[in-house]
Amino acid sequence: MTPRPADGTAATDGLTVGAVASLAGVTVRTLHHWDAIGLVRPSARTTAGYRLYTAADVARIHRVLVYRELDVPLDRIADLLDAPSGDATESLRRQRDQLRERILRMERMVAALDRIVEARNTGILLNAEEQVAIFGAQWRPAWVAEARERWGETGQWAQYAERAAGRTADDWRSITTDVEALNADLAAARRAGVRPGSDEANVLAERHRASIGVYFDCTHSMHVCLGRRYTTEPGFAAYYDGFEPGLAGWLRDVIDANARAHGVDPESATWR
Numbered sequence: 001m002t003p004r005p006a007d008g009t010a011a012t013d014g015l016t017v018g019a020v021a022s023l024a025g026v027t028v029r030t031l032h033h034w035d036a037i038g039l040v041r042p043s044a045r046t047t048a049g050y051r052l053y054t055a056a057d058v059a060r061i062h063r064v065l066v067y068r069e070l071d072v073p074l075d076r077i078a079d080l081l082d083a084p085s086g087d088a089t090e091s092l093r094r095q096r097d098q099l100r101e102r103i104l105r106m107e108r109m110v111a112a113l114d115r116i117v118e119a120r121n122t123g124i125l126l127n128a129e130e131q132v133a134i135f136g137a138q139w140r141p142a143w144v145a146e147a148r149e150r151w152g153e154t155g156q157w158a159q160y161a162e163r164a165a166g167r168t169a170d171d172w173r174s175i176t177t178d179v180e181a182l183n184a185d186l187a188a189a190r191r192a193g194v195r196p197g198s199d200e201a202n203v204l205a206e207r208h209r210a211s212i213g214v215y216f217d218c219t220h221s222m223h224v225c226l227g228r229r230y231t232t233e234p235g236f237a238a239y240y241d242g243f244e245p246g247l248a249g250w251l252r253d254v255i256d257a258n259a260r261a262h263g264v265d266p267e268s269a270t271w272r
Helices: 017-024 028-036 055-069 074-082 085-122 128-135 142-151 155-165 169-192 199-213 220-232 234-241 247-261
Strands: none
Touching: 017 028, 017 055, 028 055, 055 074, 074 085, 128 169, 142 155, 169 199, 169 247, 199 220, 199 247, 220 234, 220 247, 234 247
């Protein structure tokens, strides 16, 4: 069937803007814009004077769509379409190279997202043998799964997973070394009788809070909530008291005193 323009006059040689819009998968408004800026102008007319798109015009539209897929600006598309063959070829080569770089960036992004998804599901991107080798013989790989079961839907777990996704075995070794040094200093301070609320104790409290911050952002209020667990949950208490008897309770007092110095009431602190 021969296309008909808006006024009903038969089209003698070409397609109406509506027909071309449907064919190319663009809007009529887009075609009008391209016409207005001289990018693609319909070059035929009906007997009533309405403009029509010829086969060559439609072919130019499809070339425009290819360049748009490559994110080439409209003004550059016009230059490419109208440039001498040699210039256009060189420009296409540059565009191809840019596209390859973009593909590589996207592939790296996909790989990074895959690591985040895996970290969210597994908690840590190390196998069981690597975990024990880095964290020590007392480490139980099942702890990570237990932590995910307990906190997997929280924002803190999401932060932890995003950070874990970018960490190598060497990164975890460095973190472990820092934690070991901190625990040794905490135990030494407890033995030396360092008082909670003293400058020395507050420095240690901030170091401890920063060690939590390696995994997720830890406020003073959240720090207090963690400190409570150190004396109420046997696993935590055994962990800290293994470095120095009474360390768990002393550390809780140190955390509370430091939080109080930062305007947080330990008695009413919540996880926020």
